[in-house]
Amino acid sequence: MTIALPNTPSFDLSGKRALITGASSGIGLACATALARAGAHVTLVARRGDQLKALSDAMTAEGLVSDVLPLDMTDIPALADALLERPAFDVVVNSAGLARHTPAIETKAEDFDAVFSLNVKAAYFLFQLAAQKLLxxxxxxxxxxxxxxxxxxxxxxxxxxxxxxxxxxxFTKAMAIEWGKQKIRVNTLCPTFIKTELTASTFADPEKREWIESHIKLDRIGEVEDLMGAVLYLASDASAMVTGSSLKVDGGWTAE
Structure with a gap:
């Protein structure tokens, strides 16, 4: 009897174009590196043009292909212009984000607006614009x-x-439903606390670090490298049947 073995789906992104926001440091930089090493041409987006140029130069030195797009994601008209003048991106990773932590009783309206402007509004319209180009x-x-x-x-x-x-x-779930028949997949990657320059002050506080470590069942702080395989999975054909989902890379935090 002959058994036909299934083929492992490809993680290769050769010939694909990927846009990564928040690419100048931390998680965004790691995601951009992972996709570039898988063969994608990556467009690096962030406000800090000098940081983007340094990252692009480092990629070029490794034989990777990239270009830079200095941009404030909250400027929706500028974002629209930038995407409309470019070919459709096969992969979009939105890593731009903002946190302003205070007790709820002390929340200021300007802090609420700043967080929602980037984390929600800019993210929503980035995906709307990217999906329109794909459609x-x-x-x-x-x-x-x-x-x-x-x-x-x-x-x-x-x-x-x-x-x-x-x-x-x-909105991830709603967009996944809306664009599923057109083979546009929409997912989230949900990390625990990751060691980056933005979280350094949090980890420097012994009380906060103890609180974090007490919730991570794998008993260690997350590193950006922990997310690189996950984002490659979601970007590639290896996750062709995955949409409207959350991939948690949280060390077991949400298992409680």
Whole structure:
């Protein structure tokens, strides 16, 4: 008897174009590197043009292909102009985000607006614009938000941040339903606390670090490398049947 073995889906992104926001540091930089090493031409987006140029130069030195797009994601007209003048992106990873942590009773309207402007409004219209280009081109695509474990739980001093990430999970599901027949997949990647320059002050506080470590069942802080395989999975054909989902890379935080 002859048994036909199934083929493992490909993680190869050769010939694909990927746009990564928040690419100048931390999680965004790691995601951009992962997709570039898988063969994608990556467009690096952030406000800090000098950081983007340095990253692009480092990629070029490794034989990777990239270009830079200095942009404030909250400027929706500028974002629209930038995407409309470019071919459709096969992969979009939105890693741009903002957190302003305070007790809920002390939340200021300007902080609420700033967090929602970037984490929700800019993310929503980025995906709308990217999907429109894919629909016009008749192409499949993968749209990925770097969300958070806090999109599934609550946390002290994080009412605004949690609300914004719960909102991202909501529009992710709705967009996945709306664009599924056109083979445009929409998912979130939900990390735990990851060691980056933005979280350095949090980890430097012994009380906060103890609280974090007490919730991570794998008993260690997350590293950006922990997300690179996950984002490649969601970007590639390996996840061809995955949409409207949240991939949690949280060390077991939300298992409680």
């Amino acid at each position: 016009d081109a008749g192409k499949a695509g993968s749209l990925i938000s770097i969300s958070s474990q806090m999109a599934h739980v609550g946390g002290l001093d994080r009412a605004v941040y949690c609300a914004s990430k719960h909102a991202v999970e909501g």
